[in-house]
Amino acid sequence: MNAYDTGAGTERTFAALPPARGRGFAQTWWGRAWLTALEGTALDSGQLKAGRRLARAGAVGAVSVRPGRVTAVVQDPDRTTHRADVLLQELSGEQWDRFLDMTAERAGHVAALLDREMPTHLVEDAELAGVELLPGLGDLEPECDCGAWDHCGHTAALCYQLARLLDQDPFVLLLLRGRGERALLDALQSRGDASAGRPAPGPGGVDAAEAYAAGDILPSLPGPPSLPAGPGVPPSLDTEAAPAAGVDPPALEFLAARTAARAHRLLEEALRGEPDAHAVEPSVAWDAVRLAAGEPDPAVTARLAEGSGRGREGLAVAVRAWRQGGRAALSVLDEEWTVRGDALARARAALATAWEEDERPALRARANHWTAVGAPLQLRLSRDGRWWPYRRERGRWVPAGDPARDPATALASAEAAAGA
Structure with missing residues (x-):
């Protein structure tokens, strides 16, 4: 993604992206949420289709993103050009303070942003703090010099193109909401420094990990143990004595x-400081x-x-x-589960945008399974929004490849496995 800043991080301009034929516009859940806000608001579905065609054809020029507004020049098939703008309300100063305070308190949120990720728990925690990061229905306000009063093909094309940029860098959304990346990270750093200088806690004590990390405790604590080269060798049960009834030595x-192998792996994760947070x-x-x-x-x-x-x-x-x-x-x-509410809206949006209209396969839906009509192929939606490819073998549905955020990619891997 080729981008450069203008001013003090208050505007970023992204070079025009290549055509997007044969792929969905949004691979991440936050990119799809952006498109859901567009597709749930536009009154004319024909304009949405026109926008998808323009974006797929590479008709959207360089995209300029600044607080509250994203702008690009879009070229029609007859080569006439139009300036398209999409407006999104900036967060207030008070909302930014709440967001920054919440994020600075959770190291995982900062790490996710630095990895160009926007996990659901970050957005949910922001909502609990009264800050809506993602746009909702009606939040994306269009402006175009073609004269349309609602979303036209040009503003829709700009939104589809922006979804691709959001996939690569969620700081694009935060800039739209009013803060550039550098300013936001500096603010988080200053809050982290202020937290580091807070007074010592009272009689309640401190967290053990925090005390260990402080490094100023006397006597000094030993360093962490080194990781063995491999798991230990379990004892052999091959003895001359016959095993007791019900005991199976092998x-x-x-x-x-x-x-032993699992214990070694858990120790390795602990020494790296990366234990499995989802272990059950x-x-x-x-x-x-x-x-x-x-x-x-x-x-x-x-x-x-x-x-x-x-x-x-x-x-x-x-x-x-x-x-x-x-x-x-x-x-x-x-597991077979019923897809409802926002999950269903996101799934339908992903399926609608993953293929060109004339390339879209016929899929029959049941619960979280979408089965290809006339082909031994199936997509299964997991609760985290990923699509898992399946194919039918000897009367059973079996896994057929790695999961993907894009249903077209997942189905293509199932087709490739079936043809192998």
């Missing part, structure tokens, strides 16, 4: 080896699949297939899902 050896206690259902993915001997696999209630073929499919994406992929395999 199965115990396999479980001990898997436990394993259930019997998915722990059996996790163990089977370790390729135990056939006898252990048979016991896992029986104990999980999946049978041999069902366990093989579940292991394929596990290797594709762990517990999240297994949930997509097993």
Whole structure:
């Protein structure tokens, strides 16, 4: 993304993007939310289609973004040009103060922004602080010199193009709301410095991690332990004595080896300071699949297939899902849920913009499954907004590739797997 600042970070100009044929305009959930605000407001769906055609053809010139306004010159098929503007209300000073205070208190929010990410919990926390970052229905106000009073093809094309920019850099949205990246990061830094100088807490004590990080405690604390080169070797159960009734030595050896490997991985994450924030206690259902993915001997696999209630073929499919994406992929395999409200609106927007109208496949929807009509292909929507490709093999739906934010990309991977 080629961009340059003008002024003191108050305006950014992005070079014209290449045509977007064969792909969706928004890959991220916040990019799709931007398009939902557009598509839920425009009164003429024909103008939206015209805007998509113009944006796909590369008819939108350089895009200028500044507080409250985004501007570009859009060229019609007959080569006439029009200046298109889309306005979005800036946040007030008080709202910015609340947003900055909230963000500075959560290191994860700052890290996400620096990684050019806008996670849902950041937006939700901002809403709890009374700050709406993403536009809602009616918030995107169009202005165009073609004379249209509502969204026309030119302003719609600009919005579709901006969704692509938002995918790459959510600071574009924050600039529209009134703060450039440099000013925003400086404000967060100053708040962090002020927090670092706050008075020591009272008798309630301090957090252990905070005390350890301070480095001024006497006597000094030892450094963290070093990570072993690999997991420990579990003891061998191959003895001359016969095992007790109900004891399966190969199965115990396999479980001990898997436990040692998992303990080593958890220690590595802890020493890196990156423990799994979403870790939960394993259930019997998915722990059996996790163990089977370790390729135990056939006898252990048979016991896992029986104990999980999946049978041999069902366990093989579940292991394929596990290797594709762990517990999240297994949930997509097993769980069928009804898509409602905002999730349904985002899903429909993603499906509507992922393909050209004449390229869009016929999909039959049931719950969170969209099945291709006349083809053994299926898309499954997970609760985090990703599309998982599936294909039908020997009467079963099986995972067919990595998930994607864009349904066209996910379906293409299922088609490629089917043709392999």
